[in-house]
Amino acid sequence: MKIIGLTGGIGSGKTTVASMFSELGVPVYIADVEAKKLTNSSKVIRSELVKLLGEAAYTETGLNRTFVADKIFNNTDLLKAVNKIIHPRVATHFKKWASSQNSAYVIKEAAILFENGGYKDCDKTILVTAPKAERIKRVLARDNASKAEIEQRMNNQWSDEEKQKLADIIIENINLETTRNRVSEIHKNLLS
Ligand SMILES: CC(C)(COP(=O)(O)OP(=O)(O)OC[C@H]1O[C@@H](n2cnc3c(N)ncnc32)[C@H](O)[C@@H]1O)[C@@H](O)C(=O)NCCC(=O)NCCS
Ligand SMILES: Nc1ncnc2c1ncn2[C@@H]1O[C@H](COP(=O)(O)OP(=O)(O)OP(=O)(O)O)[C@@H](O)[C@H]1O
Structure with missing residues (x-):
């Protein structure tokens, strides 16, 4: 069974993308x-x-x-x-969870994957991206957080440019329908 790491900065839409994989029947582990x-x-x-x-x-x-x-x-x-x-405790918990899944692949969604080396335990990695301003807008609408607090978290995460160097697959999450089609296409490729 393959382990596919799924990550993206705050507000990029990684949980949204994870749900799309889940709807296709893929077991999804949300590290957060x-x-x-x-x-x-x-x-x-x-x-x-x-x-x-x-x-x-x-x-x-x-x-x-x-x-x-x-x-x-x-x-x-x-x-x-x-x-x-x-993080080490989540990693141990994930391994146990993954070993009990019966599927061609599982998705491990984590906010921090490249930064802490967690990507090295994955067969492939997917990075979800969106422009910074859009991500801030989304989190402001979703959470009770200020722009300064969101930017502070961004400053503690790698930039999309840094993550792109290590990611195998990139999903640019702007339009939800385009993203859903991209998820279907990736799913087919992962099964073939
Ligand atoms: C600091 C905590 C208590 C803040 O809780 P809060 O409810 O405000 O935020 P939440 O957990 O929903 O995280 C929201 C977003 O913040 C960012 N974030 C969370 N933890 C981290 C981290 N360690 N480093 C950088 N960004 C982070 C991510 O973009 C995440 O999606 C919580 O995030 C936490 O326990 N973090 C440490 C565990 C962790 O690293 N989680 C992320 C991957 S496992
Ligand atoms: N393409 C999109 N267009 C508009 N809104 C979107 C899009 N994708 C996600 N959203 C919304 O943006 C918000 C952030 O998305 P989501 O929670 O999936 O991001 P995340 O990367 O998991 O964020 P975090 O790191 O904060 O947990 C959610 O309210 C979600 O419904």
Whole structure:
């Protein structure tokens, strides 16, 4: 079974593209969602994050996302340390999940794939791109986030130009219908 990594910067539309693969019957693993579950369920992750960021990293309902985001997207060292706590656990969880799937290929959707070397465990990688201004517009409409906060996350991710050098397949996600057709075409190629 092949592992296809799917990534793209904030607001590029990678989750939208992942859903299109899912509709075609492809098993899809959303690393962001699994990371969220693990930060709330794993005692080890919790204790390491509290040690690094302080007791305020958690509330009674789980990870204090606003607090953590404020801290780490302003501080590269802290971001790297948090990634080091979370990413290896997500990688292990993904491997277990993938080994239980019965399919020609699976999609692993992750915001951070090239930046942390995760792409090396993939047979192929797909990069979703869209112009920066469009991505900001989309996230402003979707989330309760400011333009400055979105730009701060962009600054902590590689640019599309850097990612394009390593990606095998690129989906320019401007028009949803064009993107859907492109996903069908890629799906056929991956099965052949
Ligand atoms: C910092 C956290 C708590 C912020 O939570 P919040 O609900 O505000 O954001 P959410 O998780 O929905 O992420 C939204 C977007 O932010 C960007 N982002 C998230 N984590 C990172 C990161 N480590 N580095 C760069 N950008 C990131 C991505 O574009 C992502 O799609 C959360 O993102 C987190 O736990 N991040 C670390 C885990 C991680 O790296 N996840 C991404 C891939 S597994
Ligand atoms: N081609 C498109 N045209 C218009 N809106 C789009 C398009 N693609 C995605 N969107 C919308 O833009 C927003 C961002 O898309 P999506 O959540 O798929 O991006 P993402 O790359 O997963 O973002 P993040 O990194 O923040 O999780 C969503 O509200 C989605 O519905």
